[in-house]
Amino acid sequence: MPSSSHTLKIKRRKFPKSEARVISSINVKKTTDRLVSSFSIIYNHNEQIVRENLCYNMSMTKVNEERVQEIFNSISSDYDKMNAIISFKQHDLWRAKTMKRMGDLTGLSILDLCCGTGDWTFDLSESVGPSGKVIGLDFSENMLEIAKAKLKEEAKKNIEFLQGNAMALPFENESFDVVTIGYGLRNTPDYLTVLKEIFRVLKPGGRVVCIETSHPTLPIYKQAFELYFKNVMPFFGKVFAKSLKEYQWLQKSAEDFPDAKTLEELFRKAGFVAVDYQKHGGGAIASHFATKSKKPKSNIRIGKK
Ligand SMILES: C[S@@+](CC[C@H](N)C(=O)[O-])C[C@H]1O[C@@H](n2cnc3c(N)ncnc32)[C@H](O)[C@@H]1O
Known part of the structure; x- marks a missing residue:
């Protein structure tokens, strides 16, 4: 299980100083913290699976066309259903x-x-x-x-x-x-x-x-969206389509776009x-x-x- 210090590191990484300045009111910070903690369980779960899958030899940023083709060939049967869920x-x-x-x-x-x-x-x-x-x-x-x-x-x-x-x-x-x-x-x-x-x-x-x-720009919504896309969406991919890696890659391609x-x-x-x-x-x-x-x-x- 990831340690609590690991969780803290994740929180710090999610909110760099520049963004923290934008979220100025204390109430806004409280709401954001609550959102982070509710998503962190799923986040930690996913991080653990990623670490377990280190043999996953695809660079998450630059993948070749063959790999993209493989990804879509493998998720095709659940694609329509997953689109609606996501x-x-x-x-x-x-x-x-x-x-x-x-x-x-x-x-x-x-x-x-x-x-x-x-x-x-x-x-x-x-x-x-x-x-x-x-x-x-x-x-x-x-x-x-x-x-x-x-x-x-x-x-x-x-x-x-x-x-x-x-x-x-x-x-x-x-x-x-x-x-x-x-x-x-x-x-x-x-x-x-x-x-x-x-x-x-x-x-x-x-x-x-x-x-x-x-990429949404509105504070709070932006953070909530990023948390959803980075953690919940691949989790849905794992649960509903048994395709965690593929949906992690789809998330990464959206992040880089x-x-x-x-x-x-x-x-x-x-x-x-x-x-x-x-x-x-x-x-x-x-x-x-x-x-x-x-x-x-x-x-x-x-x-x-
Ligand atoms: C996320 S799906 C979108 C499918 C559909 N347009 C939709 O709105 O649901 C992306 C599709 O792009 C295709 N694709 C990705 N790269 C491609 C390429 N270089 N040439 C042709 N198709 C490609 C994939 O095979 C996949 O079917």
Whole structure:
């Protein structure tokens, strides 16, 4: 069992001086301490399991694509159920809000990148209607298996599921009106490469929409969220899907992912204009919207070099 001094160390690490200054009122500190102690039991439990699993030879920050593929292949059968549990069933609402902002999609051709088990792909197929087309692309065979089984049941004619890598898309330039990517970008080894690939396959005037985990900034909520995501979420993964390591990795990928503002800049760097974002769940999730300009970039330089 971890000692009480170990627990104290954890508490200190959770609240560095800079953050403590922000949380100024004594009442706020008391509430935060109460939150910490209620979560610390789960935290210590998880820490112990992590120490027991030191043979877990995957770097938690930089993992290769093969490992990511393995992770999603292994959690595919419980993925939909776990999504609902982890998000307290809010994920459908966040997607619905994002789609509302996308407006009328009738007749459009859409690529749903990192489509997984296809929930967003199916919603998009409803929105584009019979005159539109949606391709769901993912590199995990097992996630796609589930998506394809749903397709068989729903018999949608305007959906196609394909296996492929978001880092090197198997499509011609300017193939799609819209590209969506839901909780996929943070799992890829190079976000900018993926965004540039999305830019390449979009038609001029086309749009990209990305839903991803993000970072709440509000004191207390931020700490509570971090505690939940770091400790409770992997614990749920262990209990409900027997996949502690996989859900620990998913947590780590979310922790390392840029905040909404930084991600906005990355979209610009990839060439997009009109970049904007919408936060959900107190900033725990963000939907980014961006456009590929209709005008080709001019090669003419104005003024001195
Ligand atoms: C968290 S799931 C999201 C699934 C789905 N979009 C959703 O909203 O539920 C992430 C998916 O991204 C896929 N993925 C990760 N990296 C990928 C890559 N480089 N190319 C294609 N798919 C990838 C995984 O296989 C997994 O199915």
